[in-house]
Amino acid sequence: MTTYTDRPWLALYEVGQPADYEIEYASALDMFRAGVAQDPAGAALHYFDGTIYRQELDELSDALAAGLLANGFSAGDRLAVYLQNVPQFVIAMVATWKAGGVMVSINPMSRRRELAYLLEDSGATVLVSLEALYDEVARDVVPDSDVRLVLTTSELEFQTRDDDRLFAGMSRQRHEGTRDLREFVEEHRGQAPPPVQLAPEDVAFLTYTSGTTGVPKGAMNTHRNVVFTAQVYRDWARAGRDGAIFGIAPLFHITGLIGHIAVSMLVPAPLVLAYRFEPQVVLDALLEHRPAFTIGAITALNALLNAPGFTRGHFSSFTSVYSGGAAISPTAEKAFLAATGTPLHNAYGLTETTSPMTVTPFGSSSPVDPTSGALSVGVPAPNTVVRIQDDDGADLPLGEVGEIVAHGPQVVAGYWGKPEETAANLPGGALKSGDVGFMSPDGWVFIVDRKKDMINASGYKVWPREVEDVLAEHPAVRESAVVGVPDERRGETVKAFVSLRAGAEVTVEELIAHCRERMAAYKYPRQVEVIDELPKTVTGKILRRELRDRPSGG
Incomplete structure (x- = not known):
């Protein structure tokens, strides 16, 4: 029998069924209790100078x-x-x-x-x-x-060491x-x-979707979902196996709930918390607690690399760093390795997949698609089937672009109190992700973009991710976001919003020329606007919808 250690992504297609991967506990509470029994005197949480065992x-x-x-x-x-x-x-x-x-x-x-x-x-x-x-x-x-x-x-x-960078002017309040x-x-x-x-099917927590396509929906993450994905982090991402986990992602978000809390309970390993993300505070905490694993949005990781006083030594304790919550480019991956000496691995999932559905196995390098230049987000997690489907729900051949659909132990039972939305987005228990991508013959998954973000310029499809990856190659560009804006002649045209690295200077014309030299004529941005900061969610995802509604030059 093929096991999850034997190239499981190939097992999905050569054997025709998911690899055999046992879920170790009936509930997340059982998982927690086992961690306490294994190491009752061990540190569970570090919070500044305080520790809870x-x-x-x-x-x-x-x-x-x-x-x-x-x-x-x-x-x-x-x-x-x-x-x-x-x-x-x-x-x-x-x-x-x-x-x-x-x-x-x-x-x-x-x-x-x-x-x-x-x-x-x-x-x-x-x-x-x-x-x-x-x-x-x-x-x-x-x-x-x-x-x-x-x-x-x-x-x-x-904790007793009140940090003025976070807690200035704060005092206790009674209401x-x-x-x-x-x-x-x-x-x-x-x-x-x-x-x-x-029981495994009992709901552990409700996590609410961002509501980008309507009102937020409460994803019902079950105890089975939680235990399974915690194991995936431990076994495939090496989370917690070499030391403490640093909580860089917000705990309310599915990445923090699983990639920080749940896996720290499972291993067990200490979890380091620092209230909220403030680059200088985080850098100090990394030196103080010397964690070995974290997963966070590339925007947060880049903020650390660009923070005053950052050195290679801040990441010298890490053996495993993963990026999730927002796509990363090959340029960003290389820049992180050059700055820290630590490889940056990729994972991909949604609230409805209780964090990862695909993972770059620890120690592996995500391939880059030679045609689009996209960096793979990994291979299907164990016991997980990932399909690429057309608009009618038919499976597409490997290499063709369609909607990413996942079925596995991490997919939620449905949306709280919303049977119609559950039936539409989770037909037969498989999640329609809303992301467009393709799969290589070796099972590596590549995300092209969000389905709703596709730009139709004179009848040609333009995926913002590809343009953003090209912009990332320019040395002056810190971050970019690409959207479609109305155009009388083309229907839609490509517009890029760009923020620059500290001290960098570049003209709009130079950025357009940079893209024109590297892309087909219908793809490169006709408009570029330089702004100080791109709007983001608290988890680091860039809010393209706000940029679409932004007044020109505003």
């Missing part, structure tokens, strides 16, 4: 779970977490599972309208929030929601109608919730 994390989450149950929380109830990258996020997650519930991860950048929608859609009955976020946003939303208990906490907890999380836990310290046995 595994046994302590177990006790804190026990107390919180007991308190939740004593205050009316029941199996299947939802607890919403409205936090930055702080230890309380992990404590609340584990406690929710111990109480038999479902965690709802909420972007801390969400404002009133967004928070109100997420609380209403999920039906959350408990909210764990940073004090400042409650004061600024949640206090006006909670009264109109199903939330019965609000636990507030501070980013100043669990009427809320309970302090630390005091709530202490009230129930020493208590444990009744034993709960969670």
Whole structure:
């Protein structure tokens, strides 16, 4: 029998079935408990100068779970977490599972309208929030929601070295109608919730899609999804096997939930948190804690390389670095290796695939497609079938471009309370990704672009990624984003938004000429606009939709 170690991406096509890869635990809670039993005195979380050990994390989450149950929380109830990258996020997650519930991860950048929608859609009955976020946003939303208990906490907890770069002017706040999380836990310290046995198909957490094609949808990530993808990170990306994991991605995002928290529980390995992404703070934390693995958006990694004081030594402890959440170019991959001495591997997945569906196996180099110049995002993860399909859902031959469709243990059960959207986007349990790409004969997957971002210029298809990769080759270009804009003659024409490296100078005409020399006439940008910063999501994805709506020169 072919196993996942024997070139599984070829097994998908030569054998005709996924490789045999055992899922080790019935639930993420079982996975956590096994990690505690394996290394109870080991560090679970580092947060600046504070450390929470595994046994302590177990006790804190026990107390919180007991308190939740004593205050009316029941199996299947939802607890919403409205936090930055702080230890309380992990404590609340584990406690929710111990109480038999479902965690709802909420972007801390969400404002009133967004928070109100997420609380209403999920039906959350408990909210764990940073004090400042409650004061600024949640206090006006909670009264109109199903939330019965609000636990507030501070980013100043669990550490004593207040960093003025992050915490200047911050102080503890108490709000009427809320309970302090630390005091709530202490009230129930020493208590444990009744034993709960969670099943693989039970929902571990709801993660909300970005809503780029409509209202956000709550992806139902099951315990089976979580355990499987944590194993993929451990076994294929070498996550946690050589030391600590650095949490560069937001914990509310699927990359942070799996590539940081879940895999740290599985290995087990320490997880290093630094509140939120601030390049100088992150660089200091890398030197202090010497982590061995991280996965994050290329935009965040590039920000570290361009931060004042960056040296090769900041990454000298790493054995494995992966990029996910936003596509990377061959130029960016080479630049990272040159700057750090550490290879940058690629992975690809969505909220609905509970992080990776394709991975570049650790130690392998992603090939570059000679025609498009795109860097591969890896090969199908074990037990995963990736297909390329046309608009009618028919499989396309290897090498042809179509929609990427995935089926495997990481694909979510559906969208919370949205059966029609589930049927449309997950027909038969296979995820229609909305990304367009192709697969090589060896099983390497290449993303061309988002289906909806394709530009139709005089009847020719132009994929923004290809233009962005060419722009990345210019030494003055730091980042770029390409969109289609209305054009009377061509219907649509190609426009590039570009931000420059510090101290670099280049004219618009020079950038257009750079592309014209390297691309077919219908592809190169007719318009280029240089701006200071490209708009991004909190996870580092560039927001092309905002650029399309941007007034010319505005």
